[in-house]
Amino acid sequence: MIQNLEPILAKHPLFADLEPEYLALIVGCTKNVRxxxxxxxxxxGKQADTFYLIREGKATVDIYASNLxxxxxxxxxxxxxxxxxxxxxxxxxxxxxxxLTPIRALAIDGKCIRDKCENNKALGYELxxxxxxxxxxxxxxxxxxxxDVYRVH
Amino acid sequence: xxxxxxMLPVQYRIKNKVNENQDTFTFELxxxxxxxxxxxxxxxxxxxxxxxxxxxxxxxxxxxxRALPIVHTIRAVGTVTKAMQNLQAGDLIGVRGPFGSSxxxxxxxxxxxxxxxxxIGLAPLRPVLYYLMAHREDYGQVSLLxxxxxxxxxxxxxxxxxxxxxxxxxxxxxxxxxxxxxxQGQVGVVTNLIAKAKFDANNSIAMICxxxxxxxxxxxxxxxxxxxxxxxxxxxxxxxxCAIGFxxxxxxxGTFICKNGPVYTYQEMQKYLELREV
Amino acid sequence: MQNQAIIIQTEHFQQLxxxxxxxxxxxxxxxxxxxxxxxxxxxxVDEMPIGCIDEQEGGFYxxxxxxxxxxxxxxxxxxxxxxxxxxxxxxxWQITKKSNQEMQFVSENKFSGKLAFIGxxxxxxxxxLIQDRIFLxxxxxxxxxxxxxxxLFILAxxxxxxxxxxxxxxxxxxxxxxxxxxxxxTEIATEKEHKFLxxxxxxxGKAILENIPYKEASLxxxxxxxxxxxxxxxxxxxxxxxxxxxxxISHSYENASxxxxxSRCLTCANCTMVCPTCFCTSVQDTTDLTxxxxxxxxxxxxxxxxxxxxxxxxxxRSSTKSRYRQWMTHKLSSWMEQFDTLGCVGCGRCIxxxxxxxxxxxxxxxxxxxxxxxxx
Numbered sequence: 001m002i003q004n005l006e007p008i009l010a011k012h013p014l015f016a017d018l019e020p021e022y023l024a025l026i027v028g029c030t031k032n033v034r035x036x037x038x039x040x041x042x043x044x045g046k047q048a049d050t051f052y053l054i055r056e057g058k059a060t061v062d063i064y065a066s067n068l069x070x071x072x073x074x075x076x077x078x079x080x081x082x083x084x085x086x087x088x089x090x091x092x093x094x095x096x097x098x099x100l101t102p103i104r105a106l107a108i109d110g111k112c113i114r115d116k117c118e119n120n121k122a123l124g125y126e127l128x129x130x131x132x133x134x135x136x137x138x139x140x141x142x143x144x145x146x147x148d149v150y151r152v153h
Numbered sequence: 154x155x156x157x158x159x160m161l162p163v164q165y166r167i168k169n170k171v172n173e174n175q176d177t178f179t180f181e182l183x184x185x186x187x188x189x190x191x192x193x194x195x196x197x198x199x200x201x202x203x204x205x206x207x208x209x210x211x212x213x214x215x216x217x218x219r220a221l222p223i224v225h226t227i228r229a230v231g232t233v234t235k236a237m238q239n240l241q242a243g244d245l246i247g248v249r250g251p252f253g254s255s256x257x258x259x260x261x262x263x264x265x266x267x268x269x270x271x272x273i274g275l276a277p278l279r280p281v282l283y284y285l286m287a288h289r290e291d292y293g294q295v296s297l298l299x300x301x302x303x304x305x306x307x308x309x310x311x312x313x314x315x316x317x318x319x320x321x322x323x324x325x326x327x328x329x330x331x332x333x334x335x336x337q338g339q340v341g342v343v344t345n346l347i348a349k350a351k352f353d354a355n356n357s358i359a360m361i362c363x364x365x366x367x368x369x370x371x372x373x374x375x376x377x378x379x380x381x382x383x384x385x386x387x388x389x390x391x392x393x394x395c396a397i398g399f400x401x402x403x404x405x406x407g408t409f410i411c412k413n414g415p416v417y418t419y420q421e422m423q424k425y426l427e428l429r430e431v
Numbered sequence: 432m433q434n435q436a437i438i439i440q441t442e443h444f445q446q447l448x449x450x451x452x453x454x455x456x457x458x459x460x461x462x463x464x465x466x467x468x469x470x471x472x473x474x475x476v477d478e479m480p481i482g483c484i485d486e487q488e489g490g491f492y493x494x495x496x497x498x499x500x501x502x503x504x505x506x507x508x509x510x511x512x513x514x515x516x517x518x519x520x521x522x523x524w525q526i527t528k529k530s531n532q533e534m535q536f537v538s539e540n541k542f543s544g545k546l547a548f549i550g551x552x553x554x555x556x557x558x559x560l561i562q563d564r565i566f567l568x569x570x571x572x573x574x575x576x577x578x579x580x581x582x583l584f585i586l587a588x589x590x591x592x593x594x595x596x597x598x599x600x601x602x603x604x605x606x607x608x609x610x611x612x613x614x615x616x617t618e619i620a621t622e623k624e625h626k627f628l629x630x631x632x633x634x635x636g637k638a639i640l641e642n643i644p645y646k647e648a649s650l651x652x653x654x655x656x657x658x659x660x661x662x663x664x665x666x667x668x669x670x671x672x673x674x675x676x677x678x679x680i681s682h683s684y685e686n687a688s689x690x691x692x693x694s695r696c697l698t699c700a701n702c703t704m705v706c707p708t709c710f711c712t713s714v715q716d717t718t719d720l721t722x723x724x725x726x727x728x729x730x731x732x733x734x735x736x737x738x739x740x741x742x743x744x745x746x747x748r749s750s751t752k753s754r755y756r757q758w759m760t761h762k763l764s765s766w767m768e769q770f771d772t773l774g775c776v777g778c779g780r781c782i783x784x785x786x787x788x789x790x791x792x793x794x795x796x797x798x799x800x801x802x803x804x805x806x807x
Binding site: 065067069 | 744746
Binding site for chain 3: 158159160161162164185202204205206207208230231244245247390391392394395397398399400401402404406407408409412428429430431
């Protein structure tokens with residue numbers, strides 16, 4: 001099964017140009033998973049150990065408020081990465097993520113990778129470079145969302 | 154104040170009304186009965202009745218060591234509170250209370266205290282601030298962390314300077330419209346202020362009040378800083394009709410917010426904060 | 432200590448009712464309305480469902496003619512006794528605005544009557560005790576309930592049969608009334624005889640027997656009564672395993688069965704209306720057209736309504752699933768934390784009167800099974 005996942009990972013933009021030996025390390029922490037519509041992939045406040053590469057389907061990233069229900073702040077599509085708090089202390093999810101449609105994804109054991117990065121700083125740097133890209137993009141988008149530019153002035 | 158029939162309001166007259174911002178106002182109430190008296194603990198609330206319209210549960214926002222006047226800071230969000238916004242000094246209001254549990258001002262003695270509030274959440278904690286300041290020597294480091302939507306939305310601004318003399322006051326807003334305000338202070342979420350406050354996580358009590366999302370994030374952030382959930386206190390809110398534990402509306406699982414709350418430890422509420430539609 | 436047990440002839444039952452009325456009681460008993468047994472005010476025995484027998488199942492109720500002219504062969508009525516102690520709609524107070532704008536409050540709660548319930552089943556008696564705990568023995572006392580409960584006369588009836596929806600045995604609330612009644616009767620109807628074995632619970636109960644001829648119940652009579660109870664115990668239609676139930680339900684909030692039951696539940700609130708322990712109310716503040724007079728009313732409310740849990744912005748429990756879950760979790764779990772008992776007495780009304788026949792015993796079983804499955 002590992003043999004099948006390596007080419008998939010290699011093709012993913014997140015791992016583009018990653019040294020084969022590092023890719024092999026990550027593949028060792030990867031498996032195929034499925035989620036039914038409505039199932040939670042991440043829960044706010046819980047330990048952030050597994051992150052996902054969505055292969056098929058869509059997930060919403062939500063915050064829940066008692067009187068307003070679940071507010072979606074972001075969606076993650078096929079081809080995109082869900083979850084980066086596994087890499088950043090305190091390794092805790094800050095939002096819920098729920099499958100909007102049935103999802104097929106690669107679940108990657110972030111804790112396993114964190115441990116490997118402790119022993120292999122170069123791997124850590126490669127992953128940091130890639131994830132900070134995603135995080136910065138998300139941050140800039142969020143700041144624009146915050147402006148509420150469409151509101152009536 | 155004990156009423157014989159707990160569903161019967163007592164009449165109070167508005168002695169003074171202050172507009173805090175465009176949708177928030179503060180009343181000072183005095184009883185019609187000259188012998189009338191009122192005592193409350195910080196964190197408790199009254200049911201305020203507007204003739205013919207209805208009642209709302211509003212936290213008491215004044216000094217708990219002064220019997221009168223009763224002080225309420227109200228945000229106009231619904232029919233009754235919007236109608237109350239039109240009242241003036243001299244008008245009458247019905248009061249039932251005080252009800253509910255209170256902030257842990259006694260058990261916080263000898264510890265550092267973090268008062269972390271968002272928006273109108275500062276009002277239910279102002280009685281705590283007054284108490285802490287009046288008994289300052291009984292507490293360690295005391296910090297107020299206050300997050301508002303915009304600089305114009307802040308309340309009790311005239312008091313900040315006074316408070317800064319006895320507490321560390323940190324404020325932040327979510328956004329600033331520079332055509333309206335030349336705010337020189339912090340912009341960002343209130344959780345960012347936690348890193349600035351001075352407190353010993355092993356010997357602190359935190360009291361948090363604000364929208365539920367804000368209380369969750371602040372609670373989790375405090376945990377990251379080393380605090381325990383049993384030392385973090387929050388104020389919960391649910392639909393309230395009778396305030397005396399009979400109508401059933403304010404139930405949150407096995408607890409009645411009017412009777413057992415609204416103040417709870419984060420530990421007691423943790424399970425329910427993680428669930429939806431409870 | 433055993434209660435004194437006596438035998439009364441059925442023809443003297445009217446005298447019992449008359450004695451109560453003479454003593455100033457308003458007498459309530461089972462009656463028939465729209466082919467259903469309903470508790471209502473009566474003065475005459477023939478207003479009661481004599482010679483009737485009921486059949487109940489999920490979403491199903493039928494009242495049929497019985498082969499014998501028994502007084503109490505049917506089981507629980509469609510409604511419960513709570514409407515008399517905890518009125519469905521009542522004015523709390525009224526205010527008039529005086530000329531100086533000051534408000535003159537008039538508190539309305541002056542109930543000066545005495546109520547007598549004739550034909551209270553053991554499950555229903557336990558429901559009254561459960562409501563006593565809520566309204567009389569907690570932080571506040573409800574004066575409306577207290578006034579009506581104070582002089583309440585209870586004539587309990589020990590069921591001679593159970594229907595499919597009964598599960599009082601599981602809830603330890605019947606079928607025999609053990610205490611907290613003024614009189615408790617078991618109807619003995621055989622080929623040879625038709626009479627009532629009456630246990631005297633209080634002095635008040637004994638006083639109502641004045642000028643009614645009775646004799647001490649023989650050992651045989653007492654054995655007959657016991658057999659009747661045994662028969663009813665064995666006839667229970669349903670079971671609910673209460674072992675550690677409150678705990679199990681309290682960590683089953685995310686159980687898939689809630690979604691399943693939500694697909695059937697109509698949130699019609701029937702269950703809360705017929706349930707003898709459900710107590711939720713709402714408060715309405717009104718004013719008349721002149722704006723000079725305002726009133727506050729209290730009325731029954733149900734956690735199944737959308738606005739029950741409304742706070743600014745929206746309702747906390749907006750989905751059907753969350754509302755059904757709230758009701759059942761409260762009844763079989765949270766109630767324990769609040770009042771030290773479960774909130775269900777096993778009367779089965781919620782099952783009979785649910786239009787789609789949702790069965791609380793079935794749902795509890797599913798949750799228990801799921802909990803056990805998770806433990807494995």
